[in-house]
Amino acid sequence: MILTGDRGLTTAEAERRFESGQGNAAPTGSSRSLWEILAANVFTLFNGIVFAGFGVLLALGRWQDALFGLPALFNTVIGVVQEFNAKRTLDRLAVLNAPTARVLRDGVEVEISPERVVIGDLLVLRTGDQITADARVVESDHAGPSGLEIDESLLTGESDAIRKREGDEVLSGSSVVGGSGTAEVIRVGVDSYAAKLTVEARKFSMVRSELRGSIDRLLKWITWALAPMILIVANGQMQAQGGWEVAIESGGWREAVVGAVAAVIAMVPLGLVLVTSIAFAVSGVALAQRKVLIQELPAVEGLARVDALCLDKTGTLTTGEMVFDRALPLREVAGWERVLGHMGAAPDANGTARCLAEPFSGAALLADPEAIPFDSARKWSALVIGDDPVRLDADAAPAQSPVPGTWVLGAPEFVFRDAADERVAHALAEAGRLAEAGSRTLVLAHSPARPPAAERPELPAELVPVALLTFSERVRDDAAQTLSYFAEQGVDVRVISGDDPRTVAAVARSVGLECETGRDARTLPEDLDELGEILDRERVFGRVTPRQKLAMVHALQRRGHVVAMTGDGVNDALAIKEADLGIAMDTAAQATKAVARLVLLDGRFDRMPGVVAEGRRVIANIERVSMLFLTKTTYAFAIAVVFGLLAWSFPFLPRQLSITDGLTIGIPAFFLALMPNASRYRSGFLKRSLAFSIPAGLLVMLAIVGVQLWASRAGSFTQVELQSASTLTLAGIALWVLAVLARPVSPLRVLVVLAMYAGLALVWLIPLLRDFFQVTWLPADLGLFVLGTVVSGIVLVELLRAWHLRFTRRVDEVAVPAE
The missing domain is CATH 1.20.1110.10 (Calcium-transporting ATPase, transmembrane domain)
Known part of the structure; x- marks a missing residue:
C-alpha cells in the first residue's frame, strides 16, 4: 500500500506519476474511430461485389455501364460523413457530461478529470459520487457502525448498499449512497472497473x-x-x-x-x-441539437417501441427542488431545532435534509455526533448523542442543548411501524392528512436509547414523535402536457417514487393522471407474474425500494411491454440499466448517466414527446x-x-x-x-x-x-x-x-x-x-x-x-x- 498522508499527493508528484503511466487513462469516446467508420462503410461484402463488377466493366471499356459504381461510392462517402459528424457531436457531448473525480492535492480538495487520477491519490467521496478508480478506504467521517455505504449494484446486481470501513476496498463503477470519507487509489486505467463500465456505457455500439x-x-x-x-x-x-x-x-x-x-x-x-x-x-x-444525448445510436429504435414509461416523480414530474414548508411540534423535547439544523448542514445530507439548513441556521451545529446517514431502503437517518454534555461550536448558545439519545428523521410509516401508542397513532394520522394534501412529510423522533448493535443500522426502542416536517415540490410546468401526449400515443405511464403513495398520487392528479390513491409498494408481491398484473391495473406507486424498481421493469417486460425508465438517483441506476430504454436526467448521479442510453442534458421533461416521436x-x-x-x-x-x-x-x-x-x-x-x-x-x-x-x-x-x-x-x-x-x-x-x-x-x-x-x-x-x-x-x-x-x-x-x-x-x- 502506498502511504500518502492525510494531505494527499503533491501536485508535482501527481504529475510525475501521470507522466510515468500511473494515471487513470483508458480508451474514451462515445463512438467508433474514423478508421472503424471507414472499415464499416467501405469494406463490406456488397461493396466488394459492386466494385468488382465496376472494375470488370471498366476493363472491358464499358465505362458507361459502370455508372452504378459512382452512386455506390457516393453512398459510401455519405455514410462515412454522416456517421463521422454524429461521432463528433456525441464525443463533444460526452466530454461535457463526463464524470469528474474529487481528490486531495497539497492538502487542498480539487476536481479533476478521471483520466488525471493517479495511483496514490486520495479520493474525497461524498453521497452521490461515482467512484472513478479502485481505492482503499483511509478514513470515514462516520465512526462506529455507519461508515461509507457503497452501492455496488452495477457490479454485483445487488441493490443493497454495502458498508465499507477503514481498510476496505471500493471499486470504480460503484457509487456512494451514504456517508463520506477518503480512499487511496490502488488500481487505475485498464486494471480498474472504470475502464470496463464507464467507457462501455459511452461506446458506439x-x-x-x-x-x-x-x-x-x-x-x-x-x-x-x-x-x-x-x-x-x-x-x-x-x-x-x-x-x-x-x-x-x-x-x-x-x-x-x-x-x-x-x-x-x-x-x-x-x-x-x-x-x-x-x-x-x-x-x-x-x-443532440435538442439537448438529448444518445449514448448508443441504434437505441433510437427503442424510442419507437416504448409502450410503458416508468417515471420517477422527483426530478421528472416535479423540478426536484424541495422546499421546507413548516414544522408541527408534537411533543416538547429540548434541542430538536438544533438537531434539524445539524442534519441539514451535514456534508452528506440528501436533498430533503438540505432544505432544513436555512430555516434552522440559527441553531448551532453539534460537534462530532455519531451519525447514521440516510438510506433509501430504510428511509431514515439518525444522530446519536451521548450522555456527556453536548459540545457545541464555539459560537453556540449554551441553552437548549439536545437531549441525549437517538434522534431519527425519516418517513413516518418507516420510523413508526407500530401505531399502538396513542401519540404515535396521532402523528401517523396527521402525517397521512398532510400527505393526501400533496405535502411530503417527515417525522423527527427521539429515543433515550442507542440503536442496537447490528451489522445494519436498526431503530432504537422507545421512539416518540417530536415534530412533523412538511416539504413541497414544484410541479414542472410541462408535465401535464407531456403526460397528455403519452396518453394520446398509447404509452402507459406509471409514476414510481420512494415517497408516501398519498403524496405521489396528489402530484400525479395535479398533472392529469387519473388515480384515486397510490399503491404502497410495501404491499406488493415478490412474484413477477403477480406484480405484472398489478402494474397493468394501477399507475401510481409510493414507498418503492430500488429492488422493487428493478422488479417492476422485469415484470412489465415479462408481460410483453417495452419499458422506458427515467430517473436521476444512484438507486435508479440498475433499473435504468435493465430497462429497454434507460433515460437519465441532467441532475442524475454519474453512475446513472453512465448506464442510461439517453441523457436529457437540460433536464426538461417536455423533451420526451420529441424523443419518442x-x-x-x-x-x-x-x-x-x-x-x-x-x-x-x-x-x-x-x-x-x-x-x-x-x-x-x-x-x-x-x-x-x-x-x-x-x-x-x-x-x-x-x-x-x-x-x-x-x-x-x-x-x-x-x-x-x-x-x-x-x-x-x-x-x-x-x-x-x-x-x-x-x-x-x-x-x-x-x-x-x-x-x-x-x-x-x-x-x-x-x-x-x-x-x-x-x-x-x-x-x-x-x-x-x-x-x-x-x-x-x-x-x-x-x-x-x-x-x-x-x-x-x-x-x-x-x-x-x-x-x-x-x-x-x-x-x-x-x-x-x-x-x-x-x-x-x-x-x-x-x-x-x-x-
Missing part, C-alpha cells in the same frame, strides 16, 4: 434489435443466394450468345459479361444498410424504405433466374438499371427515410416487409417477361427497343410502388414522387441523356403494349396494397394478445 436483426438476416440470405445466382446468370448469358464456345470465339462473351454484371448488381440491396445507418446517425444528431419517425421510415429495396431485390432475383434458365439475353444494360435504381429507390429512399412519420411501432417488421415486397417484385418480373414474350411474337424489334421497353415497364411499375409506399399523401411526398416521374421523362426527352443511356422512343405497337402492361401493373399494385393493409391488421391483431 450496434444494439441488437428486431430491425437490425431482420436486415442482417435478409443480407445473410441474399449472400448465400448470390453464388448460385452468378453461375445461373453467367451461363444463361453465354447461352444467349450462342453457347460458351461461340460466344468466346465471336466476342459475344463481352455482352454476356455485361448482362451478368447487370443482373448481379441489381440483386444487391446496397443502400438498405446505408440508409438505416444514416437514419440512425441523423436522428442522433437531431436529438423521433424514434417512431426513424423506424417507420426505415420499414417503408426497406420495402423499396426488397421489392428491387425480389424482381432482380426473379428476372435473373427466369432469363438465365431460358437463356434469354438480360433485358437491361447496367446503365439503364442505374436509371431505375436511382429514380425508384436510391434518390427517394434518402428523402423518405428523413421525412416526418408519426406511425406507432409494431412488431413483425420482416414479415410485413416481405409480405409486400415479394409479390410486388414478382409482379414486376411478370411484366418484364410479358413484354419480352409479346415482342418476340409481335414483330422484329431491335435490341435497343427491347431494352427501352423493359426499362420503361420496370420504371413505370416501380415508380407506382414508390407512390404506394409514400402514402399517406403529403405535399412533400407528392413532390418527391412527381420529381422521380419528371426525371424519367427527361431521360427520354433530352437527346444527350437518351443516347448516353441507350434508350429510344418505342414503335407505336410496342409502346401501346408497354403502356397497357404498366397500367395493369399499377392496378395489381393497388390490389396488393389493399390486401397488404388487411394482412398487417390481422398480424397486429394476432400479435397483441400474444404480448
Whole structure:
C-alpha cells in the first residue's frame, strides 16, 4: 500500500506519476474511430461485389455501364460523413457530461478529470459520487457502525448498499449512497472497473434489435443466394450468345459479361444498410441539437417501441427542488431545532435534509455526533448523542442543548411501524392528512436509547414523535402536457417514487393522471407474474425500494411491454440499466448517466414527446424504405433466374438499371427515410416487409417477361427497343410502388414522387441523356403494349396494397394478445 498522508499527493508528484503511466487513462469516446467508420462503410461484402463488377466493366471499356459504381461510392462517402459528424457531436457531448473525480492535492480538495487520477491519490467521496478508480478506504467521517455505504449494484446486481470501513476496498463503477470519507487509489486505467463500465456505457455500439436483426438476416440470405445466382446468370448469358464456345470465339462473351454484371448488381440491396445507418446517425444528431444525448445510436429504435414509461416523480414530474414548508411540534423535547439544523448542514445530507439548513441556521451545529446517514431502503437517518454534555461550536448558545439519545428523521410509516401508542397513532394520522394534501412529510423522533448493535443500522426502542416536517415540490410546468401526449400515443405511464403513495398520487392528479390513491409498494408481491398484473391495473406507486424498481421493469417486460425508465438517483441506476430504454436526467448521479442510453442534458421533461416521436419517425421510415429495396431485390432475383434458365439475353444494360435504381429507390429512399412519420411501432417488421415486397417484385418480373414474350411474337424489334421497353415497364411499375409506399399523401411526398416521374421523362426527352443511356422512343405497337402492361401493373399494385393493409391488421391483431 502506498502511504500518502492525510494531505494527499503533491501536485508535482501527481504529475510525475501521470507522466510515468500511473494515471487513470483508458480508451474514451462515445463512438467508433474514423478508421472503424471507414472499415464499416467501405469494406463490406456488397461493396466488394459492386466494385468488382465496376472494375470488370471498366476493363472491358464499358465505362458507361459502370455508372452504378459512382452512386455506390457516393453512398459510401455519405455514410462515412454522416456517421463521422454524429461521432463528433456525441464525443463533444460526452466530454461535457463526463464524470469528474474529487481528490486531495497539497492538502487542498480539487476536481479533476478521471483520466488525471493517479495511483496514490486520495479520493474525497461524498453521497452521490461515482467512484472513478479502485481505492482503499483511509478514513470515514462516520465512526462506529455507519461508515461509507457503497452501492455496488452495477457490479454485483445487488441493490443493497454495502458498508465499507477503514481498510476496505471500493471499486470504480460503484457509487456512494451514504456517508463520506477518503480512499487511496490502488488500481487505475485498464486494471480498474472504470475502464470496463464507464467507457462501455459511452461506446458506439450496434444494439441488437428486431430491425437490425431482420436486415442482417435478409443480407445473410441474399449472400448465400448470390453464388448460385452468378453461375445461373453467367451461363444463361453465354447461352444467349450462342453457347460458351461461340460466344468466346465471336466476342459475344463481352455482352454476356455485361448482362451478368447487370443482373448481379441489381440483386444487391446496397443502400438498405446505408440508409438505416444514416437514419440512425441523423436522428442522433437531431436529438443532440435538442439537448438529448444518445449514448448508443441504434437505441433510437427503442424510442419507437416504448409502450410503458416508468417515471420517477422527483426530478421528472416535479423540478426536484424541495422546499421546507413548516414544522408541527408534537411533543416538547429540548434541542430538536438544533438537531434539524445539524442534519441539514451535514456534508452528506440528501436533498430533503438540505432544505432544513436555512430555516434552522440559527441553531448551532453539534460537534462530532455519531451519525447514521440516510438510506433509501430504510428511509431514515439518525444522530446519536451521548450522555456527556453536548459540545457545541464555539459560537453556540449554551441553552437548549439536545437531549441525549437517538434522534431519527425519516418517513413516518418507516420510523413508526407500530401505531399502538396513542401519540404515535396521532402523528401517523396527521402525517397521512398532510400527505393526501400533496405535502411530503417527515417525522423527527427521539429515543433515550442507542440503536442496537447490528451489522445494519436498526431503530432504537422507545421512539416518540417530536415534530412533523412538511416539504413541497414544484410541479414542472410541462408535465401535464407531456403526460397528455403519452396518453394520446398509447404509452402507459406509471409514476414510481420512494415517497408516501398519498403524496405521489396528489402530484400525479395535479398533472392529469387519473388515480384515486397510490399503491404502497410495501404491499406488493415478490412474484413477477403477480406484480405484472398489478402494474397493468394501477399507475401510481409510493414507498418503492430500488429492488422493487428493478422488479417492476422485469415484470412489465415479462408481460410483453417495452419499458422506458427515467430517473436521476444512484438507486435508479440498475433499473435504468435493465430497462429497454434507460433515460437519465441532467441532475442524475454519474453512475446513472453512465448506464442510461439517453441523457436529457437540460433536464426538461417536455423533451420526451420529441424523443419518442423521433424514434417512431426513424423506424417507420426505415420499414417503408426497406420495402423499396426488397421489392428491387425480389424482381432482380426473379428476372435473373427466369432469363438465365431460358437463356434469354438480360433485358437491361447496367446503365439503364442505374436509371431505375436511382429514380425508384436510391434518390427517394434518402428523402423518405428523413421525412416526418408519426406511425406507432409494431412488431413483425420482416414479415410485413416481405409480405409486400415479394409479390410486388414478382409482379414486376411478370411484366418484364410479358413484354419480352409479346415482342418476340409481335414483330422484329431491335435490341435497343427491347431494352427501352423493359426499362420503361420496370420504371413505370416501380415508380407506382414508390407512390404506394409514400402514402399517406403529403405535399412533400407528392413532390418527391412527381420529381422521380419528371426525371424519367427527361431521360427520354433530352437527346444527350437518351443516347448516353441507350434508350429510344418505342414503335407505336410496342409502346401501346408497354403502356397497357404498366397500367395493369399499377392496378395489381393497388390490389396488393389493399390486401397488404388487411394482412398487417390481422398480424397486429394476432400479435397483441400474444404480448
